[in-house]
Amino acid sequence: MGSDKFELRLYVAGQTPKAIRAFANLRRICDEHLAGRYSIEVVDLVENPALGRGDQILALPTLVRRLPTPIKKIIGDLSNTERVLVGLDLRPRRANA
Amino acid sequence: MASKKLELSEIDKAPTGIPGLDDITHGGLPAGRPTLVAGGPGSGKTLLGVSFLVNGAQSFGEPGVLVTFEENAEELARDVRSLGYDLPRLVEQKKLLVDYVHVDRSEIEETGEYDLEGLFVRLEHAIKQIGARRVMLDTIETLFGGLKDTGILRAELRRLFRWLRDRQITTVVTAERGDQLFTRQGLEEYITDAVITLDHRVHEQISTRRIRVVKYRGSTHGTNEYPFLIDRDGLQVLPVTSLLLEHAAPDERVSSGLPALDDMLGAKGFYRGSTVLLSGTAGTGKTTLAAHFVEAACRRGEKCLYFLFEESPQQMMRNMRSAGVDISKWVAKGLLQFHADRPNRHGLETHLLAMHQAVEMFEPDVVVMDPITNLLAVGTTIDVRSMLTRVIDFLKMRGITALFTSLTSADQSLERTETMISSLMDTWILVATLLEGNHRVRQIYVLKSRGMPHSDEVRNFRFTPHGIEIDSPGKRVAKRAGSRRGK
Numbered sequence: 215m216g217s218d219k220f221e222l223r224l225y226v227a228g229q230t231p232k233a234i235r236a237f238a239n240l241r242r243i244c245d246e247h248l249a250g251r252y253s254i255e256v257v258d259l260v261e262n263p264a265l266g267r268g269d270q271i272l273a274l275p276t277l278v279r280r281l282p283t284p285i286k287k288i289i290g291d292l293s294n295t296e297r298v299l300v301g302l303d304l305r306p307r308r309a310n311a
Numbered sequence: 312m313a314s315k316k317l318e319l320s321e322i323d324k325a326p327t328g329i330p331g332l333d334d335i336t337h338g339g340l341p342a343g344r345p346t347l348v349a350g351g352p353g354s355g356k357t358l359l360g361v362s363f364l365v366n367g368a369q370s371f372g373e374p375g376v377l378v379t380f381e382e383n384a385e386e387l388a389r390d391v392r393s394l395g396y397d398l399p400r401l402v403e404q405k406k407l408l409v410d411y412v413h414v415d416r417s418e419i420e421e422t423g424e425y426d427l428e429g430l431f432v433r434l435e436h437a438i439k440q441i442g443a444r445r446v447m448l449d450t451i452e453t454l455f456g457g458l459k460d461t462g463i464l465r466a467e468l469r470r471l472f473r474w475l476r477d478r479q480i481t482t483v484v485t486a487e488r489g490d491q492l493f494t495r496q497g498l499e500e501y502i503t504d505a506v507i508t509l510d511h512r513v514h515e516q517i518s519t520r521r522i523r524v525v526k527y528r529g530s531t532h533g534t535n536e537y538p539f540l541i542d543r544d545g546l547q548v549l550p551v552t553s554l555l556l557e558h559a560a561p562d563e564r565v566s567s568g569l570p571a572l573d574d575m576l577g578a579k580g581f582y583r584g585s586t587v588l589l590s591g592t593a594g595t596g597k598t599t600l601a602a603h604f605v606e607a608a609c610r611r612g613e614k615c616l617y618f619l620f621e622e623s624p625q626q627m628m629r630n631m632r633s634a635g636v637d638i639s640k641w642v643a644k645g646l647l648q649f650h651a652d653r654p655n656r657h658g659l660e661t662h663l664l665a666m667h668q669a670v671e672m673f674e675p676d677v678v679v680m681d682p683i684t685n686l687l688a689v690g691t692t693i694d695v696r697s698m699l700t701r702v703i704d705f706l707k708m709r710g711i712t713a714l715f716t717s718l719t720s721a722d723q724s725l726e727r728t729e730t731m732i733s734s735l736m737d738t739w740i741l742v743a744t745l746l747e748g749n750h751r752v753r754q755i756y757v758l759k760s761r762g763m764p765h766s767d768e769v770r771n772f773r774f775t776p777h778g779i780e781i782d783s784p785g786k787r788v789a790k791r792a793g794s795r796r797g798k
Contacts (some may be wrong), residue, residue, distance in 0.1 A: 227428045236423075259429065263436035270413045271429035273458065290423035301420030 220244070220252040220302070221281035225271045227259045232291045236275040239292035247304055277301075322529040325373070325445070325481040328366025329359065331548030335533035336524055340505060343479035345472050347502040349486045349493045350509030355520060355541050358391065359509065360447040360483040362546050365396050367445045368406035373481075375445035376437045377409045378430075380453035384409040394545045408437045414457025421459055427467040431474060438480065446475060446482045452496050472501050493525065504528050510536070519658045519690075522548055538660030538698075549663055549701055560584070560762075565611075565677075565712055568603030571781035572740075575757050575766035581738060582762065584710040586703050588733055590717035591742035596753060596772070597716040598627065599779055600742065601679050602636040604714055609641040613676035616669060617649050620685040624649035635778040648673050659690045659698045666702060670709070678706055682716040683732070696731045703735050737761045742772075755781060 224240060226233035237256065244252045259266050259274070269278050269287075279286040279302055288301035299305040324338030333339050340346045340363070350356040364375035379387055387409065388398040401407035410433055437443065451468065458464050475482045484502055486494035488510075493499045499506055506526040512519050521536040539548040564579040573580040581587055589597050601617075608615045619627055627649075628639040641647035650669050652662065670678065680702075686695050699715075706713045715736070717729055733739050738760040744751045756769040772781040 225429065227432055232424055232426070239423075259432040263432050266429050266433045266436070267410065271433070272412055272414060272427060272454075273419075273425045273430075274428040274432075275425065276429065285418070286420070287418055288420040288422060290421050290425040293423035297420055297422035301422065 218251070218282045220248050220279065221255075222252060223255045223257055223269070223278045223280055225257050225259060225266070225269070225274060225276045225278065227274050233275055235291040235293065236277070239295070239298070240277060243292070243295055243298055247299065279303075324530070325367070326371060327359075327363045328370050329362050329546050329548060331537065331539065332359075332522070332546075335522075335535075335537055335548060336505075336527065337531060340481055340483070341527070341529070342481050344476055344504040345482040345484050345502045346505040346507060347484050347486060347494065347498055348507045348509065349488050349499075351488045351511060354488070354509040354511045355539070355546060356485040356509050357387075357449050358394065358541060358546050359507075360449055360485055361387075361391050361396060361398075363483050364407060364445055364447050365398075365401065367481075368401050373444035374406045374408075374441040375447065376434065376441070376443045377407065377447045377449065378434065378437075378451075379409060379411050379449050380414070381450055383411040383413075393543065394541070395543060396545070405441045408441050408443065410434075410437050414454060416457050416459070419457070425460075425463065427454075427464075427471070430467075431471065438478070444479075444481060446480050447485070448482065449485045450487065451484060452486050452494065452498065455496050468498070469501050505530075509539075519660055538658075538663070540660055540664050542664065547664065549660055561710065566607045567600075568605070568607035569600070569779060569781055571770065571772075571783065572600075572755070574784070575755075575768065575770065575781075576738070576760055577763040577765055579763070581712060583712050584707055585712060585737035585761075586706070586735065587712075587714045587738040587740065588717055588729075588736035589714060589740045589742065590719050590729055590733075592719050592744065595742040595744050596774065596779060597718075597742060598681055599631065599634045599636060599774070600740075600755075601681055601714055601716055602631045602634070602638050603778055605638050605641070605647060605677065605679060606636055608677040608712075609638070609644070609646040613646070614673060615641070615647045615677040615679065616673050616675035617647065618666065618669075618678070618680040619649060619651040620654050620680070620682060623651050634774060635776045648675070654685045654688045657689070659686065659694055662686065662689070663698050663701060667705060670705070670711070674709075675711060678711050678713045680713070680715045682718045684718045684729075692731060696735070699732055699735055733759075 224237060226236065240254060244254065257265050273289040275291060277288040277292060286301055286303065288298055292298050323342035324340065325342040326333050326339035348356045348359055364377055367373040367375050391398060398407060398409065402409060412430065454464055455461060484498065486498050489495040493506055493508060505528065508523050508525055510521045512521065520539050520541065522539045523536045524532040524534065537548050539546060561583045563583040564581065565583050566573050566580040567576065589600055591597050605615050605617060631638055638647060652665065683699065703713065719729060739758040740755065741758050742753065742755050744753050753772050754769050755772050757765045768784060770782050772779055
């Protein structure tokens with residue numbers, strides 16, 4: 215479990231404050247919890263609007279965990295580290311989550 | 312708004328191409344603005360929206376984007392195929408683009424601030440790809456089940472509708488009917504340009520669909536509830552030509568088929584394109600009189616469409632043959648066509664549609680409906696009257712002469728109906744039987760006939776081997792107090 219490689223994709227639309235915050239939060243969380251076993255691809259839908267359909271992107275920013283499967287989605291600026299970890303399956307989900 | 316003439320201009324309209332809907336909205340939905348279509352499950356709101364897009368793409372040169380939140384493109388295409396819509400073909404021709412937006416709360420974690428820019432980007436991309444002028448969002452309320460932060464969602468929906476308005480996209484937004492509000496999530500707060508509600512009711516096990524334009528900013532519109540149908544030709548709102556009273560009134564006269572009755576009608580018979588009500592108790596000879604009318608019409612080479620609500624055509628023709636009026640030969644010659652249907656098999660609006668289709672296919676000169684009182688089994692008096700109003704308008708627009716028989720009985724409700732429908736009729740003929748000594752005497756009289764001098768006589772008539780024979784004028788008739796009162 216602990217050695218899985220994380221393939222992450224962050225969807226944004228332009229360099230918005232939310233997008234910048236989300237990317238910074240993501241880098242910080244990954245460095246703390248997934249050091250050495252993650253990759254982040256940033257997809258800007260303003261440049262590639264067609265890509266929004268494939269991963270069913272609706273809200274922005276959206277972080278998609280493509281690997282390990284199953285695919286997970288976390289929306290928002292990722293400011294709540296605890297929830298991001300839950301969303302990435304790095305923390306057990308609490309009953310009321 | 313685009314430059315318009317000074318005529319107290321109504322706003323620009325985007326036609327839906329749905330028969331009848333463009334009549335009650337006086338031209339279609341508000342162009343370049345969103346319209347809310349609210350209704351319960353299975354009320355036909357998706358179909359209304361799809362029709363709006365398909366017709367826009369096929370007939371009005373306006374490509375459309377369908378954003379579906381509930382079904383994917385394949386499911387949707389399958390659902391509307393039976394109604395004659397070929398979505399994949401339109402997609403191939405780049406006249407339509409279907410984007411399935413799937414949200415599943417269970418796979419989404421929410422943390423921190425977000426917006427729905429992803430939806431905007433997808434929509435904009437789709438609109439640009441095909442140059443769309445129309446958009447349908449079906450059903451955007453699904454998002455309330457997919458996202459937890461309703462505050463963000465509401466703000467984003469408000470932004471989305473403004474965004475669509477800014478781009479002058481004519482949009483149909485479908486929504487679930489709510490208990491107190493028009494929609495479950497109160498979307499009418501954001502879409503104030505036009506609101507249409509759809510309704511599906513069951514009255515005595517017969518379903519009726521209705522549509523109502525609740526609101527239409529900047530435009531007049533029909534405010535009634537109108538029945539509508541979904542059948543293999545798609546969605547149709549029943550004709551509302553009754554909003555206008557402008558059919559032609561020909562001077563030409565047509566024979567009733569009985570010279571003596573023509574004689575009572577200013578010596579010339581009915582006006583072509585008029586409506587005739589023939590009422591009487593059971594067994595007074597209404598159908599036989601109708602058969603005489605049919606016989607005369609077919610003999611003139613005119614086409615006659617006969618709606619039977621009580622008997623089968625075979626039974627009716629056999630009875631008429633034994634009454635001395637053999638009309639079966641006209642069926643073979645293609646001049647007479649029957650439509651027999653049990654009234655309670657369908658709702659009124661289905662009957663109305665069947666009548667329309669039959670009339671449009673056969674293009675008759677003369678129509679008989681026998682007896683219209685049987686339709687009361689299907690709807691209330693008011694419903695039947697409203698339906699007949701539409702039938703009559705439709706027939707008058709086409710210059711068709713129509714004869715309706717009505718069964719009078721001691722039953723109060725039927726008499727009331729007769730009073731209600733008689734005002735729709737140009738001519739009202741009554742037949743009755745009464746006892747004189749030890750035999751029954753049949754009588755006929757013209758209670759009213761608009762626009763012609765008509766006899767106020769009550770004449771006796773009888774059945775002969777050659778059909779009905781009406782006495783010549785002046786002959787003594789049986790007395791019945793109060794039976795000769797006109798209106």
